[in-house]
Amino acid sequence: MTAPRVEVQPDPGTLATAVAGELLSRLADAQAAGNDPHIALTGGGIAEAVHRELARLSPESGVDWSRVVVWWGDERFVARDSADRNAKGARAAFLDAVGATQVHEMPSTDDAVDVDAAATAYSAAVREHGAGEFEVVMLGLGPDGHVASLFPGHPALDDAGIAVGVSGSPKPPPERISLTFAALNRARSVWFLVSGEQKATAVAAALAAEGDLHDIPARGVTGAEETIWFLDHDAASSI
Numbered sequence: 001m002t003a004p005r006v007e008v009q010p011d012p013g014t015l016a017t018a019v020a021g022e023l024l025s026r027l028a029d030a031q032a033a034g035n036d037p038h039i040a041l042t043g044g045g046i047a048e049a050v051h052r053e054l055a056r057l058s059p060e061s062g063v064d065w066s067r068v069v070v071w072w073g074d075e076r077f078v079a080r081d082s083a084d085r086n087a088k089g090a091r092a093a094f095l096d097a098v099g100a101t102q103v104h105e106m107p108s109t110d111d112a113v114d115v116d117a118a119a120t121a122y123s124a125a126v127r128e129h130g131a132g133e134f135e136v137v138m139l140g141l142g143p144d145g146h147v148a149s150l151f152p153g154h155p156a157l158d159d160a161g162i163a164v165g166v167s168g169s170p171k172p173p174p175e176r177i178s179l180t181f182a183a184l185n186r187a188r189s190v191w192f193l194v195s196g197e198q199k200a201t202a203v204a205a206a207l208a209a210e211g212d213l214h215d216i217p218a219r220g221v222t223g224a225e226e227t228i229w230f231l232d233h234d235a236a237s238s239i
């Protein structure tokens with residue numbers, strides 16, 4: 001397993017541009033090699049900034065988004081049209097604009113009776129339409145070290161399935177669906193996207209030589225080929 005690579009940009013704007021540019025380059029390379037790459041998106045502020053940059057940069061990239069298969073690492077279990085939905089934000093920010101057509105949203109409260117049924121349905125979708133691995137999994141990082149909707153001390157951390165229902169999330173809204181560590185680790189590349197001073201301690205704990213993924217869930221995800229920490233200056237201030 002290769003050591004994580006750390007790339008530091010001066011500010012959130014250049015961080016978002018760098019990540020979007022790198023993703024478009026990876027997708028173009030994968031398609032040039034004849035593959036239809038599968039990626040997993042994440043929620044949160046810096047991810048939204050990356051999505052906006054993807055919309056801006058994609059037209060010149062040569063990426064055919066109809067040949068990119070889009071998944072989520074996590075989603076809030078709310079109504080389909082709720083502003084809290086990661087998928088709603090991603091569609092508005094770039095997926096609809098770039099012409100993505102293979103988009104697998106996690107179920108909303110309009111689609112599933114409860115969060116566990118939603119997780120079961122998404123696990124089935126990944127088994128049926130997944131490629132066995134993601135080209136890139138993108139993850140934000142919480143100040144408590146959470147990634148996707150895998151929170152410190154939560155039983156979902158030990159779930160061995162593909163997707164898991166999460167209730168009692170310390171980050172609202174309380175009910176979510178998350179890919180498990182087992183699923184997130186089926187990735188050639190894992191990219192952590194982290195901005196802001198309030199994440200600096202979590203970044204340092206995630207990259208420390210020792211630590212427990214139950215305390216810092218970010219420690220539980222690594223790419224099969226590479227793990228990259230895309231940070232801005234403030235998020236990198238404790239390493």
Ligand code: 6PG
Pocket residue numbers: 042043044045046047074075076086139140141142146147148149171
């Ligand atoms: C979610 C996210 C979550 C997020 C982190 C960082 O649905 O809430 O997937 O894991 O990525 O909490 O969010 P910020 O970048 O907004 O701090």
